[in-house]
Amino acid sequence: MVTIRVRSKIVAEPPGPAARRVIDVMKRNCYDSTFTYPLVIAGGNGSFLHDVDGNSFLDFTSNIGSCPLGYSHPEIMQILAEQSRNGAHKIAGQDFYCKEHAELSERVASIVPQGFRTFFINSGAEAVENAIKIAYRKMSTTTPSMLPGVSCINAFHGRTLGALSFTFSKPVQKKGYPELPVLRIKFCTSDSDPEIDAAEKLLAENKVAFILSEVVQGEGGYNIASRQFIQNLRRYADRYCVPLILDEVQSGMGRTGKWWAFEHHGVRPDIMSAAKAMQVGMTAYASALDPGEQGALSSTWGGGSRIDMAVGAKIIEVIKEDRLLDNATVMGAKLKKGLQELAGKGGIADVRGLGLMIGIEFDSKQNRDERLARAFKKGLLLLPAGQKAMRVIPSLTITEDEVREGLELMSQVLSG
Ligand SMILES: Cc1ncc(COP(=O)(O)O)c(C=O)c1O
Structure with missing residues (x-):
């Protein structure tokens, strides 16, 4: 039997008090844009994002693919340290x-x-x-x-x-x-x-x-x-x-x-x-x-x-x-296969993907939205796509343990 090491951790039901304070200020001052759930990001490590109340989430969004090496990657931290000296x-x-x-x-x-x-x-x-x-x-x-x-x-x-x-x-x-x-x-x-x-x-x-x-x-x-x-x-x-x-x-x-x-x-x-x-x-x-001509x-x-x-x-x-194209191919195939095995559960209609760009189609928008909210409460971050699909886009550095943890959390999200 494979033991699944769970590293996401919910210590204060999100949104906790610190998150609510930030969101209140933003609701007062800012255009209320495409926020999916009340996550207030404080920092992150590897495939995990931390919120301002001390919760840790397994991040299957990588901020819509913008954080392909996850968070606090040592080589990126090194670049940031070097750049911090440049006025x-x-x-x-x-x-x-x-x-x-x-x-x-x-x-x-x-x-x-x-x-x-x-x-x-x-x-x-x-x-x-x-x-x-x-x-x-x-x-x-x-x-x-x-x-x-x-x-x-x-x-x-x-x-x-x-x-x-x-x-x-x-x-x-x-x-x-x-x-x-x-x-x-x-x-x-x-x-x-x-x-x-x-x-x-x-x-x-x-x-x-x-x-x-x-x-x-x-x-x-x-x-x-x-x-x-x-x-x-x-x-x-x-x-x-x-x-x-x-x-x-x-x-x-x-x-x-x-x-x-x-x-x-x-x-x-x-x-x-x-x-x-x-x-x-x-x-x-x-x-x-x-275009040639300068100023075009x-x-x-x-x-x-x-x-x-x-x-x-x-x-x-x-x-x-770090051969992350290979990692995306191998981990993407494992994740897609695991998600396909969950198909039929919780209203999944289809699972499709290339590498670590995977979509899960649900039977209705309402079901998809409820599962997204439930995943957030359980410590798994996902995003919607299209009318009734969910996107799964972890960092390219995702490990096999994290794939297993994600599938376990997803299975809980889909139950009931
Ligand atoms: C395929 C594609 N093109 C363009 C954009 C726009 O990018 P941005 O949000 O950085 O303006 C996006 C953003 O999601 C995208 O997915």
């Missing part, structure tokens, strides 16, 4: 050079398609924003009018107005905001989907500026594109001479067991976006698409968050040195 910690990074920018670009060059150039920016939305700007710039040299972009149903590409135009995942995200022109296609998860080549007809009938898609939809529900679907997008983009943009903000940087989810599908994009695990936003693109892209803080860029570069190094 010019944040600079106007598209106006002045710094070595952190250069080093991150070198590390990135070793993991993106050969010959790609990079542009660093603040967030995932801005990474997508600049991806579509690069595409428009290219197309505007051949077609002066405002062309539509092609994007998928249930896509999520961020919330700035440009990126939001191509987002689809929830009506509340778009209600009342203006849009750039967009043509929608179905995001096909099966090679035998009758709409697998719908983009071909769309491109034959319309002039478009670009095709934009995720390979694994994140916010939209942890849906994995079929290989044929992504290969078709590549083929049609080539045939009709439009850039293919793949958005890897959530799925990139090793999350799926490869640096980029598109590697599973045997294609390369013309333009790609990343953020989250990289700590800063990044648009990378084939050099032929470089820029931003005060783009390439200027020196601490974040130094951490991002170290994350890439640690993922390589």
